[in-house]
Amino acid sequence: MADIFDVIxxxxxxxxxxxxxDRRTDGADGTSVxxxxxxxxxxQPTVSKHLKxxxxxxxxxxxxxxxxxFYSLAPVPLNAVDDWLVPFLDDQGETDAVIASLPESAVHAADMVGRAAASAKHAVTTVFSRWPGR
Structure with a gap:
């Protein structure tokens, strides 16, 4: 498999x-080529090459x-990008120590809540960016 950073x-x-x-946010069940x-x-050949x-x-x-x-987004591999990027966003360096002290189930729960919050923020931002008159 190609390195995720090369792919994106x-x-x-x-x-x-x-x-x-965007199509998933709009409720589409896949998007045609x-x-x-x-x-x-x-x-079309360029799109097909990139989809491959x-x-x-x-x-x-x-x-x-x-x-x-019909193609749909499968974002799980982007977790590697997220995992790599997060330490660069941590100014105080305290996050790693806090995470290390938590049970694995709490770390997983916190990760899921964070992803849900990011997804909700993106959905709200998308809706408001498409709002008439903006």
């Missing part, structure tokens, strides 16, 4: 991931219906 380093792949995230092509204004890389990195899942393929 490409701007077109990040655009595809953002589109899939043709929708990605039309929305991003990128050629994203599939191999387990960042997207694909559902086939007849001759059509």
């Amino acid at each position: 380093a490409d701007g077109t792949r990040r655009d595809i991931l953002q589109l899939l995230l 043709s929708h990605i092509v039309a929305t991003l204004g990128v050629s 890389v994203l599939r191999e990195a387990d960042l997207v899942s694909v559902r086939e219906e007849g001759q059509h393929r």
